[in-house]
Amino acid sequence: MSRIGWLVVLCCGLALVTCSREATKPRVVVYSSVDRVFAEPVLRRASEALGLDVIGVYDTEEAKGTGLVARMIAKKDAPDGDLFWSGDPARAEQVKLAGATTPFRPEIASRVPAQFCDPDFHWIGFSARLRVLLVNDAAAGSTPAPTRLLELSDPAIAPKVALASPLFGTTSYHVAALAEAMGEEPALSWLKDLSDRGARFAASNGEVKRLVVEGRVAFGLTDSDDAAEALAAGAKVRVMLLDAIESDTPAFGTLVLPNTLSQLAGGPNPTGAAAVVDFLLGQEVATMLAASCAQTSLVPGLESLGVSAHFPGLESGFTPMRVDAAACGARLESLLPRLREFMDTRASAKR
Amino acid sequence: MSFTRTRWVGALAALLPLLIFGVWPLVELAREASFETLDFARLSRTVKLGALSAIGAVLLGGPLGWAATHSRRGATVWKLLLLSPLLLPPVLVAQGWTVVLRPEGAVATAWAALGGFTSTPIEALESIPGAAFVLAICGAPIVLLLVQSALEKVPATCFDAAASLGASRLRTFQVAAGAALRRAMISGATIVFILACGECGVPTLLEVDVLGFDVLVRLAAFPDFGAATAAAWPLAALGACAYALSRRFADGEHGRDVIDSTDPDAPSDSNAARRRHRLAPIVLAGAASIFVLPPYLTWAAAIDAPSLHTAFELAFRPFLATLRSAGLVAAACSIVALLLVFSGGRAGLDLPARIGGLAVWLAIALLATPSVLLGLGVSASSWIPGALALPGVLVVHHVAIAWLVLAPRLRALPRDGLDSASGLGATPFAVMRRVVFPALSGAMFAAFLLVFAFSAQDLGATALLHAPGEETLVVALLSLEANSPRGVVAAYALLSTLVLVPVGVAGWLALVAKKKTGARGVRAGKIEVR
Numbered sequence: 001m002s003r004i005g006w007l008v009v010l011c012c013g014l015a016l017v018t019c020s021r022e023a024t025k026p027r028v029v030v031y032s033s034v035d036r037v038f039a040e041p042v043l044r045r046a047s048e049a050l051g052l053d054v055i056g057v058y059d060t061e062e063a064k065g066t067g068l069v070a071r072m073i074a075k076k077d078a079p080d081g082d083l084f085w086s087g088d089p090a091r092a093e094q095v096k097l098a099g100a101t102t103p104f105r106p107e108i109a110s111r112v113p114a115q116f117c118d119p120d121f122h123w124i125g126f127s128a129r130l131r132v133l134l135v136n137d138a139a140a141g142s143t144p145a146p147t148r149l150l151e152l153s154d155p156a157i158a159p160k161v162a163l164a165s166p167l168f169g170t171t172s173y174h175v176a177a178l179a180e181a182m183g184e185e186p187a188l189s190w191l192k193d194l195s196d197r198g199a200r201f202a203a204s205n206g207e208v209k210r211l212v213v214e215g216r217v218a219f220g221l222t223d224s225d226d227a228a229e230a231l232a233a234g235a236k237v238r239v240m241l242l243d244a245i246e247s248d249t250p251a252f253g254t255l256v257l258p259n260t261l262s263q264l265a266g267g268p269n270p271t272g273a274a275a276v277v278d279f280l281l282g283q284e285v286a287t288m289l290a291a292s293c294a295q296t297s298l299v300p301g302l303e304s305l306g307v308s309a310h311f312p313g314l315e316s317g318f319t320p321m322r323v324d325a326a327a328c329g330a331r332l333e334s335l336l337p338r339l340r341e342f343m344d345t346r347a348s349a350k351r
Numbered sequence: 352m353s354f355t356r357t358r359w360v361g362a363l364a365a366l367l368p369l370l371i372f373g374v375w376p377l378v379e380l381a382r383e384a385s386f387e388t389l390d391f392a393r394l395s396r397t398v399k400l401g402a403l404s405a406i407g408a409v410l411l412g413g414p415l416g417w418a419a420t421h422s423r424r425g426a427t428v429w430k431l432l433l434l435s436p437l438l439l440p441p442v443l444v445a446q447g448w449t450v451v452l453r454p455e456g457a458v459a460t461a462w463a464a465l466g467g468f469t470s471t472p473i474e475a476l477e478s479i480p481g482a483a484f485v486l487a488i489c490g491a492p493i494v495l496l497l498v499q500s501a502l503e504k505v506p507a508t509c510f511d512a513a514a515s516l517g518a519s520r521l522r523t524f525q526v527a528a529g530a531a532l533r534r535a536m537i538s539g540a541t542i543v544f545i546l547a548c549g550e551c552g553v554p555t556l557l558e559v560d561v562l563g564f565d566v567l568v569r570l571a572a573f574p575d576f577g578a579a580t581a582a583a584w585p586l587a588a589l590g591a592c593a594y595a596l597s598r599r600f601a602d603g604e605h606g607r608d609v610i611d612s613t614d615p616d617a618p619s620d621s622n623a624a625r626r627r628h629r630l631a632p633i634v635l636a637g638a639a640s641i642f643v644l645p646p647y648l649t650w651a652a653a654i655d656a657p658s659l660h661t662a663f664e665l666a667f668r669p670f671l672a673t674l675r676s677a678g679l680v681a682a683a684c685s686i687v688a689l690l691l692v693f694s695g696g697r698a699g700l701d702l703p704a705r706i707g708g709l710a711v712w713l714a715i716a717l718l719a720t721p722s723v724l725l726g727l728g729v730s731a732s733s734w735i736p737g738a739l740a741l742p743g744v745l746v747v748h749h750v751a752i753a754w755l756v757l758a759p760r761l762r763a764l765p766r767d768g769l770d771s772a773s774g775l776g777a778t779p780f781a782v783m784r785r786v787v788f789p790a791l792s793g794a795m796f797a798a799f800l801l802v803f804a805f806s807a808q809d810l811g812a813t814a815l816l817h818a819p820g821e822e823t824l825v826v827a828l829l830s831l832e833a834n835s836p837r838g839v840v841a842a843y844a845l846l847s848t849l850v851l852v853p854v855g856v857a858g859w860l861a862l863v864a865k866k867k868t869g870a871r872g873v874r875a876g877k878i879e880v881r
Contacts, residue, residue: 029819037835055820058830060810070570071815074730080737080819167568203558206832214454216473233837340568347560348392 025053028272029081033059033068038293046279052272076100082267090173092123092260093329102265108281116258116298118326125258126281127295130224133240140218149242153190158197160218162211165201166339170223170257176328176335181252195346225293244318253321357779362694362706365687369710372743373717376728380580394585397548397561400479404547405540407487408494416498418634429635432643437492438851440808440825442552445485447646452476482559488642490543497535541597545590545719562586566721583724590719650841658838662846669827670850673807680745681803685795688753692761714751722748723811741816745806753798
């Protein structure tokens with residue numbers, strides 16, 4: 001074949017694959033930091049139910065959110081997305097503070113408890129995960145499992161503990177909540193004790209789950225969806241709620257991590273976005289998320305059918321940590337440089 | 352249009368995308384930067400990681416290049432297997448190895464049975480040497496190609512002459528192939544060093560605190576685009592320094608071997624068949640079994656029928672998107688690199704040549720800059736059309752690779768031909784079409800293939816800039832990873848490899864076929880002339 005022939009074949013091939021996509025329905029783009037395995041079926045169902053082309057843009061563990069939060073902030077002047085479905089309020093707050101979201105108030109939002117909504121309605125909580133302790137009894141041996149968060153830094157327990165880097169995701173939110181509850185210095189001092197006494201700081205919550213499942217550590221502080229996945233995969237681990245019962249000793253309660261929805265400012269399809277918001281806040285999604293990743297709906301009146309016995313609902317009697325999510329988001333801004341310094345010092349000490 | 356004016360146009364046309372999609376985004380981000388004191392410990396760890404990766408790639412790729420030159424056709428499967436990491440993102444290879452070396456796995460069990468080790472295999476992987484091990488496996492194919500090409504160019508008569516004069520085997524090899532091998536290894540080591548220094552995913556996964564990891568932390572935790580850019584400047588400087596240093600040691604012939612390894616028009620040794628060695632296929636098979644196959648086998652073991660079905664469903668659109676994106680980028684890169692090469696011309700140091708030279712240095716520095724930063728900068732520049740953002744960033748990030756392939760071939764063109772053509776009144780376009788392009792078409796195809804491989808595996812810029820619904824295979828895989836059933840992730844990983852490798856193989860076979868046809872054509876031409 002002549003060179004021209006090769007070029008023609010090449011151009012035809014490229015043209016073929018370029019023209020292979022068709023778009024007939026109105027499109028709504030949802031950025032989602034919730035694990036794709038849980039979010040994609042929901043968005044696919046939304047497409048079917050609403051007659052829209054609901055497309056998800058997902059996070060990757062390796063990019064640590066840069067693929068999503070950074071993308072939304074970077075594109076805030078010309079957004080290509082309509083909604084942000086976040087796995088925790090910290091990221092929603094980050095996007096809000098960057099000026100990438102706009103206030104919105106769907107009717108159902110008035111029923112969501114105020115502690116799970118942004119006061120300015122830039123984000124609304126609608127479904128929650130819990131912060132849990134994943135326990136591998138075989139790896140724990142004779143070490144008793146802690147029942148309180150602060151016990152994790154106990155000299156006998158800390159060497160068998162793993163948690164994700166406090167710089168990222170839900171762990172950073174957890175540390176911010178701790179700092180709100182007990183002050184920045186005690187919270188950082190607790191982290192330092194953990195580090196000095198041999199606790200392992202993993203790259204992500206998924207990595208924490210892996211370490212516990214493999215028996216490399218006995219106790220892992222992680223999220224309930226990661227724990228649910230480990231149980232579903234048949235791992236020989238169990239799940240505990242820390243600080244679930246109030247007593248005289250310092251107790252903060254179990255941290256509840258609401259999934260949040262934000263509307264991106266200047267998104268291309270606000271009408272379609274409103275329809276998707278109503279769908280995501282409805283009973284069908286509550287049921288789907290309960291079944292797939294043990295989430296509990298935050299909207300009173302909606303049932304979270306199918307939540308595993310390992311993950312009690314909010315109404316079941318455990319003590320939820322009293323958290324002002326917006327204050328935590330703001331606290332995180334001031335706390336992160338200190339956390340970075342802490343992690344740098346830790347890395348230097350390790351070397 | 353005169354030749355000088357054409358070279359002006361070429362230089363500016365090549366420089367423009369580099370400025371728009373490379374320099375401007377970084378300047379845009381740097382305006383917000385709060386430059387801190389450079390952490391020299393982190394910089395030194397980055398250099399260590401890059402150096403260990405480059406050394407590892409040379410130690411692995413060098414012998415494999417020798418084996419590839421001296422093996423029979425039956426070893427093609429092993430060669431392709433050894434080349435397949437070139438099509439995979441390093442972070443995926445690293446994940447594969449974390450599964451292979453997991454504590455309850457066979458490797459860890461055997462390791463423990465041997466006794467006497469202070470750390471487990473997985474702990475060994477989560478370190479600078481461990482990260483370098485992964486990056487060396489991903490970089491070894493580059494060295495393999497270079498060494499194979501260098502050895503194929505050494506005439507068999509050199510070996511015969513040295514042997515008949517009584518030289519030992521080692522001395523013969525050293526004298527006949529030493530210079531070519533040195534150049535090939537320096538070229539390969541440079542490319543691997545630059546890519547390893549700018550790598551973000553593998554250090555993050557394996558918790559190795561180097562500059563690439565620092566960039567991701569600054570982006571994700573704060574997110575502070577300016578600080579991340581500030582952390583990336585040393586990477587660009589490292590890339591440029593490595594390139595300058597390697598040019599010095601490679602006798603100014605940098606990249607010639609890259610082209611000859613893939614270019615169907617490059618000379619090859621017709622006596623290669625005489626030098627086949629019975630150990631060569633064993634070396635290839637052994638290396639493929641130890642360094643490449645384990646992650647693939649682990650993935651394959653985790654797959655079941657429903658997982659495979661799910662993975663098939665999920666992979667179709669990303670596969671098309673990958674073909675579209677990488678194909679477009681590879682074609683554009685080849686063209687920009689051609690303009691770049693042509694602008695430099697052969698006249699020496701006039702202004703267009705200097706502009707072309709500046710563009711080359713820029714391209715090399717941008718190759719060492721994490722693509723995620725370029726993507727962020729382009730996103731922040733709202734005047735750049737969204738549809739152009741991703742291709743533009745990937746083009747400027749990879750154009751240096753295409754340039755390395757094309758430049759030596761243009762320099763090798765006889766100047767008389769170009770001068771005579773222009774002296775006889777041919778327009779620059781005619782010279783380009785009738786003289787330059789035919790001579791460079793093979794090299795352009797080679798550049799196309801290499802850039803296709805690199806841009807298909809890009810994660811940073813693609814995760815940031817891909818249009819909704821247009822995610823590539825790599826981005827889709829890494830977004831699926833968290834909490835998806837292990838079988839689905841394994842099936843998707845294997846499927847991604849299996850669908851990308853044939854694209855590379857098809858291109859490769861086309862090149863081989865063209866090489867044979869080309870060789871016959873040249874001989875036929877000579878006969879006709881006689």
